[in-house]
Amino acid sequence: MAPKYTLTYFNGRGRGEIARLIFAAAGVNYVEKRLEFSEWPAIKQSTPWKSLPILEVDGVVLGQSLALTRFLAREFGLQGKTNVEQALVESVVEASADLYGEYYPIMMEEDEKKKAEITEKYLNETAPAVLKNLEEFLSSNKNGDSFFVGQSLTWADLSMLYAVDQPVSMKVEMSGFPKIMAHRKRIENLPKIAEYLKKRPNTPF
Amino acid sequence: MAPKYTLTYFNGRGRAEIARLIFAVAGVDYVDKRVESEWPAIKQSLPWKSLPILEVDGVVLGQSLALTRFLAREFGLQGKTNVEQALVESVVEASADLYGEYYPIMMEEDEKKKAEITEKYVKETAPAVLKNLEEFLSSNKNGDSFFVGQSLTWADLSMLYAVDQPVSMKVEMSGFPKIMAHRKRIENLPKIAEYLKKRPNTPF
Numbered sequence: 001m002a003p004k005y006t007l008t009y010f011n012g013r014g015r016g017e018i019a020r021l022i023f024a025a026a027g028v029n030y031v032e033k034r035l036e037f038s039e040w041p042a043i044k045q046s047t048p049w050k051s052l053p054i055l056e057v058d059g060v061v062l063g064q065s066l067a068l069t070r071f072l073a074r075e076f077g078l079q080g081k082t083n084v085e086q087a088l089v090e091s092v093v094e095a096s097a098d099l100y101g102e103y104y105p106i107m108m109e110e111d112e113k114k115k116a117e118i119t120e121k122y123l124n125e126t127a128p129a130v131l132k133n134l135e136e137f138l139s140s141n142k143n144g145d146s147f148f149v150g151q152s153l154t155w156a157d158l159s160m161l162y163a164v165d166q167p168v169s170m171k172v173e174m175s176g177f178p179k180i181m182a183h184r185k186r187i188e189n190l191p192k193i194a195e196y197l198k199k200r201p202n203t204p205f
Numbered sequence: 206m207a208p209k210y211t212l213t214y215f216n217g218r219g220r221a222e223i224a225r226l227i228f229a230v231a232g233v234d235y236v237d238k239r240v241e242s243e244w245p246a247i248k249q250s251l252p253w254k255s256l257p258i259l260e261v262d263g264v265v266l267g268q269s270l271a272l273t274r275f276l277a278r279e280f281g282l283q284g285k286t287n288v289e290q291a292l293v294e295s296v297v298e299a300s301a302d303l304y305g306e307y308y309p310i311m312m313e314e315d316e317k318k319k320a321e322i323t324e325k326y327v328k329e330t331a332p333a334v335l336k337n338l339e340e341f342l343s344s345n346k347n348g349d350s351f352f353v354g355q356s357l358t359w360a361d362l363s364m365l366y367a368v369d370q371p372v373s374m375k376v377e378m379s380g381f382p383k384i385m386a387h388r389k390r391i392e393n394l395p396k397i398a399e400y401l402k403k404r405p406n407t408p409f
Binding site for chain 1: 252253254261262264266267268269270271272274275278279287288290292294295297298299333337340341
């Protein structure tokens with residue numbers, strides 16, 4: 001039987017990656033379409049929000065990365081157990097989005113001087129401040145030695161796996177965030193995640 | 206009985222307004238705390254060092270969209286199926302670009318820079334986002350109903366707040382007739398009309 005879901009994005013992690021981690025953790029098959037930048041203009045106008053990623057399911061095209069990613073979290077029971085837990089999960093996702101929300105403009109900036117300025121701000125101010133809050137939040141659940149929220153994996157843990165890639169790759173000083181770094185290792189070593197990471201293509205973003 | 210929910214924000218609409226619209230539509234009482242000079246004193250005690258926060262059942266929820274979505278679910282305004290919820294949330298996410306770009310403009314002190322980013326918002330960003338939203342709305346009952354499905358969801362309330370921004374910035378709105386008509390319909394829902402009448406006038 002053909003997979004029920006088709007995820008379309010560029011050939012990179014970016015705004016498609018948390019969705020892919022969710023599929024991997026859930027052990028669910030899907031059609032993964034990776035477009036080259038040259039193919040994008042031809043299909044852009046046909047997408048609901050003129051952007052990628054999109055997720056096709058049951059004849060519906062879903063757009064907006066966090067909306068479709070959250071949809072998948074709910075499909076596979078990774079959203080959190082109670083309404084309050086779901087809100088706690090989503091607060092982690094929303095806070096962690098500042099780690100890559102600030103990162104993308106840096107990657108796209110062509111003016112070298114401006115790029116250096118905003119890189120400095122990210123490295124020395126934004127990322128450390130966000131990571132500090134996330135470290136505190138994590139530490140408040142089982143001393144930070146478990147999951148971000150509750151007693152089992154949620155998409156907050158997967159969102160953090162992706163989000164923390166950014167400060168790590170930018171060489172932000174991570175020694176002040178030991179619980180986050182240990183959490184990262186635990187999630188990377190979950191069997192289905194480890195298998196996914198082994199097979200994941202190496203891409204520039 | 207004391208209200209179950211306490212919403213704390215600054216004295217303005219901003220990142221708490223969609224939550225207040227949800228409470229209004231649901232007809233649910235809550236404590237609407239507005240802080241001013243006391244902000245530095247409470248900041249460090251908050252989970253994300255930011256407002257708004259929502260206190261419920263002894264838990265403090267932060268991050269505006271997370272707590273707002275929580276309220277939408279509490280009161281059945283999130284959409285009926287999982288797909289509908291995703292469509293609702295895609296509208297909310299897209300409309301957030303209307304005020305996400307607006308806030309930095311309000312905060313910019315350098316007059317020259319402010320003029321540049323205002324121009325970009327008014328001429329490029331806002332019209333592009335509104336065009337997509339107009340198309341999306343038009344695909345549901347020709348745009349003469351709700352944003353998603355057959356009944357009110359927080360997508361409609363989110364849009365009510367979000368479109369305030371381009372309107373106040375005098376973005377040309379004549380190309381978005383369905384959105385403007387939708388706005389009027391939502392503003393005229395009895396519980397919303399009553400809320401808007403009583404809402405304090407604030408700078409933001």
